[in-house]
Each structure stands twice: as C-alpha cells, then as structure tokens.
Amino acid sequence: MACDSWRSKIEAYADAELSADDMRGMGDHLRACAPCALDLLGSVQLKRAVKTAGTRFQPSLALRHRVEKELEAKSTPAQPWNWMPKKAAAAALVVVALLLFYGWSSSQQAQAFAELTDLHVATLASSTPVDVVSTDRHTVKPWFQGKIPFTFNLPELAGTPFTLEGGRLAYLDQAPGAELIYKIGNHRISVFIFQNRSDRRFPPGDSRSRRLTFNVETWTDDDLRYFVIGDADADTIHKLSELLKTVSRS
C-alpha cells in the first residue's frame, strides 16, 4: 500500500479503529516511514491534549443530591419495575451498578495503557530516546539514584537475544518512574517501572494484552508495577518479562 493510503488511516490507527490486518500493516509501515511516524505522534498528542483540556467541568455536590432526590421521588410510585419483587429489583440494580463500575474501571485501565503506549511511541520517535546510554546494567541502574523514589534490579542479558540500550525518566499521573529500552533484532521494547497504585487505573495482578498492535505484559512485585511494551511478538515480550521477574524476585 502506498504511503498516502497509510497516511489517510493514521487517525483511525490512533483511535484503534482499524482492522487487525490494517493495524499490523500500519505498524510495519510506521517502522519504515518517519514522516508517517511523526504524523502519528502529532495525532496522539492532539488526542491527549483534547482529553486533558476536555475533561474540564465537575458537577457540584448539590446537583448530584438534587438529581438523586428527584430520581428517588420519581421511582417510588407506579414505576414499571414496581411489580417486581424487591429482591429482584435490588439484584437488577446491583447488576446495573456493577456494569457501570466495570465499564468505568475498564475505561480507566484503557487510558493508563494508552498513556504508556504514547510514552513508548514518543520514546521511539525522539531524537534522544535515552537519557543514560549504556548497555551495562551497572551503569543504567545507578543513574536513576536520586531521580526516582525507589530502586529495582536489572537482569544479566549475556546469553539472551536482548540488549540494554539505556534508560530515561518517565512520568505517569505526575509520578516519576523508570523507562528502560531494550533491543531485540530491529524491535525496541520499553520497560516501565512505577510505584504500584491501589486505584483502578492498573489492572490487578499479572496480565498480558494487545493494544494498538503493541504487546503489553504487566505485573506487580514488591510494590512496584512493571510494564513491558513493544511491537515484538507476545512470546518475546514474555521472555523479557520473565527475565525481569526472575531478577526482581531473587
């Protein structure tokens, strides 16, 4: 497919609305086409700016009470569900509440993953992708001292197909963390390490998923949350994740 054809699909790609085949094709194209990669970065930045600027107005507590009161008053007489047994009505309400909460929670998690994907793409598009350039874990790890409020261990990579390229500071929800860049073949993989959070922004436990054709693996260990993200295949992401898990748990 010609570059112009891919270019016309960049916004749909940023919106995660292309077919699986097109998502893969676009991923391949972006690795080879700097102008399109720059366009994608611009589209992603515009989306994030609109998200931030557009989340602007908060309802007052008084309004919330007013609406709740009105709903309460209106739902007592002659409502269609009044014929339902009370237990069934209560169960239905619980189901609706759970559905709403699950939808909200999923959206929060999707947003957290989207922000990490943005960070990864921005790193790859940057002319200075790492702040500390070294293949030596004993150089990269100490560089973070005093810059982030925690420490971590990095695996020995001798005998593995992975190479450490360096690291940089990353921020998620105004909290600093570490981003480590690993290379395998022509693929670059970002490993993000942040302090764990108790809210619903991060999925509980370990998980592996696919976002915008990037493979993502995440887990918690010792109050730290790890994310491994890249366009390499899921097995490769998992192998690097296992190396990191082994050393962090040793």
Added chain:
Amino acid sequence: MPLFDSLYNFARWLTRNREEAEDLVQETYSKALKGFGSFQPGTNFRAWMFRILRNTFLTSRTGLKGGMTISLDSEEGESIAPATTETPESLLMERCNQQMVQEAIEELPLIFREVVLLCDVEEMSYQEIAETISIPIGTVMSRLARARNALRAGLTKKIHGV
C-alpha cells in the same frame, strides 16, 4: 452514578452554561428513568444515556439556536487525511497550552465539538458515537477528520496570534 461526571462535562461543553447544563443532566436522568423500559439489554447503556442527553439538548432553546447547520456536503466522501500545516503537528502541540486547546474546542461548531469530545474525552468507539448521534460510522469518521482539521487550524491561528 459513574456516568454523572461524564454527562455533566459533556452537557457543559454543549450548553456553555452551568445552569443549563445542570438542568440538562437532571432532565436526562429523569427521562432515562421514565424510558428505562425502552432500553434494550445488551445494547450500549452509555451511548443510550448520551443520546438522551444530546436529544434533550437539541430540543432545548439553546440547542435549537445552537445550530447543527454547518454544511455537510459530501460528508461521507471526504478525504480523512490530516490537514497539512507548515508546522509539524508534534511541534504545534508542544507549543499549545491547555487554555489554548480549551478555547479551540469551544470555538468549534457544535457538530464538530460533540464528535471530538465523544471520541477523545469519552473515548467512545466510532460505533458508540454513531449510536449516540444517530449517524452512520462513515459519517462519524469524516466528521471527526473535519473536526480535528478545524481544531488544528484553530490552534495554529492561536499560536501564530492571527
């Protein structure tokens, strides 16, 4: 009420007025309660609620004045390539602050403002947006592309102080 904050935020962007937005949200919940029997289980509850809010707004005095009247000629067939500006978009975005983006969103015609907000703030899929504003998915895509191009043009003007 997890949707409460989202509906209120959207209502404020539609009405540009606190009191009207509050009335709109209240009326939306009232209508939703009254018409809950018409909600089909298995369909999208969020799109259903936003559709009620939007339809209520469109039939309000402000909504009728607000104008969904921008030319939609050849909306489906329009190219969806991003607008080309002299400044690469990534550089453009680095120069924008939050206030500029808010102003640029506010200045968008209603028909563009709503689609951008539903996609980027509410993170609705094209399908959900289509259900919410009752248009085909192809129209959602082309309208979104036009809206973003208008937003870029607005931001470019603000940065260059035109």
